[in-house]
Amino acid sequence: MPKYEGIPETLTLKAARQFVEPRVSEKRFAHIEGVAKFAKKIAEASGVDPFLAELSGWLHDACKQVKDKELISMADQFGMQLHPVDRQQARLIHGPVAAYLCREELGLTNQDVLDAIAEHTLGNVPMSELSKVTFLADCLEESRPDSYRQPVLDALDLGGSVNLNKAMLVALDLGLQMLIADKNVIHPRTVECRNYFLNLARSKN
Ligand SMILES: [Fe+2]
Ligand SMILES: [Fe+2]
Numbered sequence: 001m002p003k004y005e006g007i008p009e010t011l012t013l014k015a016a017r018q019f020v021e022p023r024v025s026e027k028r029f030a031h032i033e034g035v036a037k038f039a040k041k042i043a044e045a046s047g048v049d050p051f052l053a054e055l056s057g058w059l060h061d062a063c064k065q066v067k068d069k070e071l072i073s074m075a076d077q078f079g080m081q082l083h084p085v086d087r088q089q090a091r092l093i094h095g096p097v098a099a100y101l102c103r104e105e106l107g108l109t110n111q112d113v114l115d116a117i118a119e120h121t122l123g124n125v126p127m128s129e130l131s132k133v134t135f136l137a138d139c140l141e142e143s144r145p146d147s148y149r150q151p152v153l154d155a156l157d158l159g160g161s162v163n164l165n166k167a168m169l170v171a172l173d174l175g176l177q178m179l180i181a182d183k184n185v186i187h188p189r190t191v192e193c194r195n196y197f198l199n200l201a202r203s204k205n
Pocket of ligand 1: 060061064094095120121
């Protein structure tokens with residue numbers, strides 16, 4: 001394995017898997033494994049480092065099953081800045097909290113991987129290619145409903161042009177539609193992120 005900045009030699013893909021497995025249910029673990037595999041696949045098709053993509057996939061949901069109260073107390077302990085919506089919908093911060101946890105517990109300081117873990121739920125402006133790959137792999141893992149998965153997969157066009165930005169826009173639009181249908185609170189960062197990818201798409205026309 002080549003050397004990567006900010007990734008201790010002990011942090012292999014196997015070590016990441018072993019870190020996550022005891023923290024989540026069997027069902028969640030299957031999702032995580034699916035995301036790690038899919039992230040590698042998208043990375044290989046889009047010129048992103050497949051090891052970093054798979055590593056981000058393995059670690060992205062490390063805190064998915066931490067209870068809301070605990071997520072808030074971990075965030076406060078880590079000194080994270082929280083938006084009021086983060087406190088109201090604490091599950092939205094399972095990514096950023098996982099990034100801090102990986103830094104503390106695994107010695108992971110590679111900023112690209114930390115950002116990819118942190119941004120996988122709400123997105124960000126801008127996003128690195130690695131972060132987009134992780135976000136999309138999370139959307140495309142096989143247990144996701146087909147009505148969500150297929151349009152994102154079509155926009156991504158893995159066997160053809162491979163368009164991460166177009167797939168991001170489709171994924172964000174569908175995600176927002178689902179939040180509205182479920183009468184859920186929308187985090188302003190997701191709206192900013194969606195507008196960012198919309199403007200990118202418009203500037204290409
Ligand atoms: Fe997640
Ligand atoms: Fe996930």
